[in-house]
Amino acid sequence: xxxxxxxxxxxxxxxxxxxxxxxxxxxxxxxxxxxxxxxxxxxxxxxxxxxxxxxxxxxxxxxxxxxxxxxxxxxxxxxxxxxxxxxxxxxxxxxxxxxxxxxxxxxxxxxxxx
Amino acid sequence: xxxxxxxxxxxxxxxxxxxxxxxxxxxxxxxxxxxxxxxxxxxxxxxxxxxxxxxxxxxxxxxxxxxxxxxxxxxxxxxxxxxxxxxxxxxxxxxxxxxxxxxxxxxxxxxxxx
Numbered sequence: 275x276x277x278x279x280x281x282x283x284x285x286x287x288x289x290x291x292x293x294x295x296x297x298x299x300x301x302x303x304x305x306x307x308x309x310x311x312x313x314x315x316x317x318x319x320x321x322x323x324x325x326x327x328x329x330x331x332x333x334x335x336x337x338x339x340x341x342x343x344x345x346x347x348x349x350x351x352x353x354x355x356x357x358x359x360x361x362x363x364x365x366x367x368x369x370x371x372x373x374x375x376x377x378x379x380x381x382x383x384x385x386x387x388x
Numbered sequence: 389x390x391x392x393x394x395x396x397x398x399x400x401x402x403x404x405x406x407x408x409x410x411x412x413x414x415x416x417x418x419x420x421x422x423x424x425x426x427x428x429x430x431x432x433x434x435x436x437x438x439x440x441x442x443x444x445x446x447x448x449x450x451x452x453x454x455x456x457x458x459x460x461x462x463x464x465x466x467x468x469x470x471x472x473x474x475x476x477x478x479x480x481x482x483x484x485x486x487x488x489x490x491x492x493x494x495x496x497x498x499x500x501x502x
Contacts, residue, residue: 283428306487317390317478317493318431325488364430373485375421375444378430 276301276372278348278365280379288387293337293352295382297365300346307348308366308376309339318364324348335359360386391415392481392494400500401469409464409497411479417492419443419485420462422454425476425496437462438485466499474501 281296299305306325310318322333329341339350350363362383366376391414401407413420419438423431433446437456451467460481466473476498480491 310493315495317392317480317495319390319493320490323490366430368487372487373436373444374419374482374487374489374491375433375436375446376431376491377433378423380428380430 276305276367276369276377278307278367278377278379280363280365280382282382283380284383284385286385286387287355289357290354293350293355293359293384295350295363295365295384297339297348297350297379298346299348299365299367301367301369303369305367305369307339307341308368309333309337309348309350310364310366310378311335312362312364312381314361321350321363355384355386357386357388360384390492390494392479392492394477394479394494394497396497397495398498398500400502403469403471403501405469406465406467407469407499409466409477409479409499411462411464411481411494413460413462413479413481414492417481417483418460419482419489420456420460421480421482421491422462422464423478423480424448425478426472427475431478434464436485443485469501471501474499 309321421436422434425431435445482489
C-alpha cells in the first residue's frame with residue numbers, strides 16, 4: 275500500500291527565509307503526489323500536483339516541489355516565506371489505478387516569524 | 389471558495405447516538421469523497437460516491453455509511469457513535485474519479501462526541 279511520511283510536524287521560519295517542507299513516499303509503482311494547504315478552520319486547498327509530466331512542479335502562491343525518484347521524495351519549497359504562508363501543509367499520494375482517493379501524511383504546521 | 393458546502397459546521401453528540409452530515413458538491417461534479425481528520429492528523433479516506441454508487445471505501449467500520457443523491461449531493465451517516473469519532477469530517481467533490489480530476493474540499497463539519 276502507498277503511504278507518505280512528512281518529516282517534522284512543526285517547522286518555523288523567519289519571514290523572507292526559505293521554506294522547505296519534507297515529504298517521502300512509499301510506493302512500489304509510480305505515484306501521483308500532491309501538496310495541500312489547510313488554513314485555520316478551513317478545508318484543504320490544492321497547492322500543486324506531480325503527474326509524471328515534469329519532475330519540477332510549480333504551484334500556487336510561489337510554491338514548488340521536485341519529484342526525486344532516487345530519494346522517493348517530493349519536498350515542498352518556497353524561496354521567501356510570507357506571514358500569510360502560516361498554515362498546515364499536507365502531502366498526499368495516489369497510485370495509477372487508484373483514482374483520486376488520496377492517502378495523506380500527518381501534516382506539517384508552518385509558522386512564519388517576523 | 390470551492391463551491392463545496394457542508395452542514396452542519398459544528399455539532400455535539402452523545403456516545404451511542406447517530407449523526408448525519410451533509411454535503412453539496414460543486415456544480416457539475418458527479419463524485420463526492422468523504423474524509424475524517426482527527427485532531428493533529430491528516431485526513432483519512434472514508435469512502436467515495438460516483439453517480440450514486442459507492443466507488444471505494446477506506447478502513448472504516450460498517451457503521452459509517454453514505455448516500456449520494458441524483459443531484460450528486462451526499463450524506464455521511466455514522467451510527468453508534470464512539471468517542472474516537474470526534475473529528476473534522478471533510479467532503480470533497482470532483483468531476484470524475486481519475487487522479488487527474490482535482491478534488492475540491494469543503495470547510496468541514498466538526499463533530500464532538502461526549
